[in-house]
Amino acid sequence: MEFLNLTLGQFLFVFGSLSALSVALYLLDRTRRRRVVSTLRFWVRQGQPAAVSRRRRIQQPLSLFLQLLGMLLLLLAIAEFQFGGALNKRRDHVLVLDTSAWMGASLPNNSRNTLMDLARANAIGWLRAVPSSDRVLLVRADGLATPATAWESDHRKVARAILESQPGATALNLSQNLEFARGLQSQSGATLGEIVYDGPGRISAREANNMQMPALPAFRVLPVDDAVENSGIRSVGTRRSQTDANTWDVLVRVRNYGVRSHVVNVTLNFGNAPQGNHQLELAPGAEKETSFTVRTQAAGLLEARLYPKDAFAADNHAALELPSQRSLHVTVYSNQPEALRPALASDPRVNAEFKSPQAYSPDNDGLVILDRFRPETRPQGASLWIDPPSDSSPVPIKQRVDKPEGLQWVPDLPLTQGLRARNMQLEAASVFEPATTDTQIAEVAKGPVMIARGNMLVLGFNPFAGAMRYELAAPLLVGNILRWAAPDVFRDVDVSTQSAGAVSSPLAVGFDRKTVQVLNDAGQVLPFNIRDRAVQFFAGDSSRVRVLAGNSERVYSLTLPEMWDVKWNPPASARHGIPAWNDSIRRSRSLWPWLAVLGAALLLAEWILYGSYTTSRIHIVKAPERFAA
Amino acid sequence: MGGHNRSHFAGGGQEFLDHRQFHQGDDLRAVNWRAYMRLDKMFLKMFQIEPRVPVRLLLDTSVSMSAGASGPENKFEYAVRLAASFCYVGLVHLDTFEVLPFAGELHEGKTCGGGRQRFSPLSKFLETVKPAGTTNFLKVARQFLNEYPQRGLVIVISDFLDESGCEKALQYIADYGNELMLIQLWSPEDREPQDSGEFDFIDAETAARLRIHVDSDARRKYTEAFDNFSASIKTVAFRNNGRYAGLPTNVPVDEAIFGTLMKSQVIA
Numbered sequence: 001m002e003f004l005n006l007t008l009g010q011f012l013f014v015f016g017s018l019s020a021l022s023v024a025l026y027l028l029d030r031t032r033r034r035r036v037v038s039t040l041r042f043w044v045r046q047g048q049p050a051a052v053s054r055r056r057r058i059q060q061p062l063s064l065f066l067q068l069l070g071m072l073l074l075l076l077a078i079a080e081f082q083f084g085g086a087l088n089k090r091r092d093h094v095l096v097l098d099t100s101a102w103m104g105a106s107l108p109n110n111s112r113n114t115l116m117d118l119a120r121a122n123a124i125g126w127l128r129a130v131p132s133s134d135r136v137l138l139v140r141a142d143g144l145a146t147p148a149t150a151w152e153s154d155h156r157k158v159a160r161a162i163l164e165s166q167p168g169a170t171a172l173n174l175s176q177n178l179e180f181a182r183g184l185q186s187q188s189g190a191t192l193g194e195i196v197y198d199g200p201g202r203i204s205a206r207e208a209n210n211m212q213m214p215a216l217p218a219f220r221v222l223p224v225d226d227a228v229e230n231s232g233i234r235s236v237g238t239r240r241s242q243t244d245a246n247t248w249d250v251l252v253r254v255r256n257y258g259v260r261s262h263v264v265n266v267t268l269n270f271g272n273a274p275q276g277n278h279q280l281e282l283a284p285g286a287e288k289e290t291s292f293t294v295r296t297q298a299a300g301l302l303e304a305r306l307y308p309k310d311a312f313a314a315d316n317h318a319a320l321e322l323p324s325q326r327s328l329h330v331t332v333y334s335n336q337p338e339a340l341r342p343a344l345a346s347d348p349r350v351n352a353e354f355k356s357p358q359a360y361s362p363d364n365d366g367l368v369i370l371d372r373f374r375p376e377t378r379p380q381g382a383s384l385w386i387d388p389p390s391d392s393s394p395v396p397i398k399q400r401v402d403k404p405e406g407l408q409w410v411p412d413l414p415l416t417q418g419l420r421a422r423n424m425q426l427e428a429a430s431v432f433e434p435a436t437t438d439t440q441i442a443e444v445a446k447g448p449v450m451i452a453r454g455n456m457l458v459l460g461f462n463p464f465a466g467a468m469r470y471e472l473a474a475p476l477l478v479g480n481i482l483r484w485a486a487p488d489v490f491r492d493v494d495v496s497t498q499s500a501g502a503v504s505s506p507l508a509v510g511f512d513r514k515t516v517q518v519l520n521d522a523g524q525v526l527p528f529n530i531r532d533r534a535v536q537f538f539a540g541d542s543s544r545v546r547v548l549a550g551n552s553e554r555v556y557s558l559t560l561p562e563m564w565d566v567k568w569n570p571p572a573s574a575r576h577g578i579p580a581w582n583d584s585i586r587r588s589r590s591l592w593p594w595l596a597v598l599g600a601a602l603l604l605a606e607w608i609l610y611g612s613y614t615t616s617r618i619h620i621v622k623a624p625e626r627f628a629a
Numbered sequence: 630m631g632g633h634n635r636s637h638f639a640g641g642g643q644e645f646l647d648h649r650q651f652h653q654g655d656d657l658r659a660v661n662w663r664a665y666m667r668l669d670k671m672f673l674k675m676f677q678i679e680p681r682v683p684v685r686l687l688l689d690t691s692v693s694m695s696a697g698a699s700g701p702e703n704k705f706e707y708a709v710r711l712a713a714s715f716c717y718v719g720l721v722h723l724d725t726f727e728v729l730p731f732a733g734e735l736h737e738g739k740t741c742g743g744g745r746q747r748f749s750p751l752s753k754f755l756e757t758v759k760p761a762g763t764t765n766f767l768k769v770a771r772q773f774l775n776e777y778p779q780r781g782l783v784i785v786i787s788d789f790l791d792e793s794g795c796e797k798a799l800q801y802i803a804d805y806g807n808e809l810m811l812i813q814l815w816s817p818e819d820r821e822p823q824d825s826g827e828f829d830f831i832d833a834e835t836a837a838r839l840r841i842h843v844d845s846d847a848r849r850k851y852t853e854a855f856d857n858f859s860a861s862i863k864t865v866a867f868r869n870n871g872r873y874a875g876l877p878t879n880v881p882v883d884e885a886i887f888g889t890l891m892k893s894q895v896i897a
Binding site: 033034 | 693694696697704788790792816818819824826827828829830831832833834837839841847851854855858
């Protein structure tokens, strides 16, 4: 027994007030009936009936009872009184509709319909069985839980949202979605209804291994039959060859999700030009890899396709954009280019041009190296000054030191990465007088010998002179300088295609946390987490994401749908299928119209029997016809 | 004047009415000499005077007539219909009627006669009569006797509820030689109250209030008092050789005319 519109306290207060008012009016009015009579002489003359000054007695208890009962019934109707307690309470249900990528698969016997259509039909059927007074909230479930509606009593809005639901790009994260639904339901404040999962229940292995199902007192599953044979591309990875910078190594992983063996063909195209075709035989549940080689310096679209086509077309095609091979143009003004030539020729990404100081021109692109030479006009771009003359150095020279001691590289700078002082033995060096804004790279006991100022780097010594030219520090220093001048050119780029959703990108050994960045196509920073030497981030839809870490860059082209690994089995306590119609009819029963009619009838009867209503007032008076004639 | 309404008064008419003993001063021409010779006593022959006497209908229009029951059982409506019936019967008998409404005083009346075709003006007159005012029988009697000195038949349709009493006024009218026909009307509730409990009674005429507790014993005594009152009215009528009829308004008018009134010879 319950009231939908009033609490018990409010109901008792209102009814008590009305009852007290009714009784008071009754005692004031009904206890002494007023009547106009022809004469009082026969009452007075007898003297027998004693006049009563004031008596508070209820003369018509049935009238008062009918009034109170009528008001009680009307108030019960207003409060929407219901029998049955919690069974008849308005409840809040959460419908978790599976919108994972797998829901886009076609049905085996009807290619025009998808698993999503089956799930929508199930959801609509369940919604029709829900009592009209209950509220429903729709959650679209894939890798994330997305509420599609508010708590709605208007089930048509929920039905509209169900019909508008489409498959996403990620795999189902069931436990997270159910936990989200339980949290919403517990915060609604109303009586808890059902949490309904509508879908085939395909989850990833990662979730299956770490699954923690929340405790759901009323959990229902609307199963969707997904016996669909499917083979699909799991990922496509590309990396520049270690031996040939103009060659890309491409690795394609394919999996058979079905229960029968399949023979599939993997074809690779680059810029619409075929690059190869490999045939694979896949056992049920097996995953295989196949590799391709693509030789190109140009950028272009690399596409991997899987044949024959099957019920789920989304994972039969993967595409990624390969970047072009970038290079750094280095102009060297030196009278002794032989010393520098080996260091610059070792990297194919460096395009070195050697000129004599007399051919100097300030208009240069890329990096300009001035070997013991000071031009009249400084170069406009990045420049490396090697042991400039003491009288015309861009940074003032304090003194010239022969065989300086105490050489130290300032740590934690990109320019000093991998350099150790014990490997360096200088013949002579110029000690600079740095400005406060200059960055000191290396110093000896007398002072700094390597200074960075803006896009200008000044060395007070010649690393290619004397014994130092045979040290490992010389090419390391040149390599660091080249990366400093053009970091994008010397970054190691990996390009791969895989599924959207949660992505884990491995990091190189000794990575610097501060240099890690995750950017989308628009250059916006995506939130990420570093765990177990890997960057973890989430992409809810198909996009391209760049992961930058030091000198390496990984480009993820997330065009593949995130697929499932295992099928989830619902707990034994879960209800299955659409509830019976009778159940909803029984729970949607409402008493208030009957209470209102009965209350009004009682008040009407009381008015007719005891009120001012009399039948004589509506009596039609007819003239006696006998006399009227 | 006129019609077939027979007079009960002796006088100089043509038709023998009765004998009585001779008194000094009587007209010797009316002595029955044959009886004197046979019985040696002088008897005087009385003749019925003019048979068509004036008929005046006093209709009570006080507020008490409209109190109590409504509709056909309302005393005022009942009295109007009864008055109309009397007038119609009188017009059929070629009598001449004068309807005089009254309450605290005598109001302007309506004279009708000359056959049934003259009933329409009277009917319209009765429709204009509305209950109002407080009953004052004594004042009405004086006014009536002043304005209508010629004796005749006086029909009074009323509930006879006057705080100062009506017996004296009725006797006053009879003493002037008028023949009384008293028709007392009451609604069933006037004679036999049905409800018990706490009541706040309000007098319809005086607006006096009486708060009493009514039980079955009180109702029985009330009815006794009412019957005693009716008996006193009846006594006044019979004592003056008049006629009396008491009519509850729950009896239909036609049934009252052809039943109660004819049996009690109020109308012939």
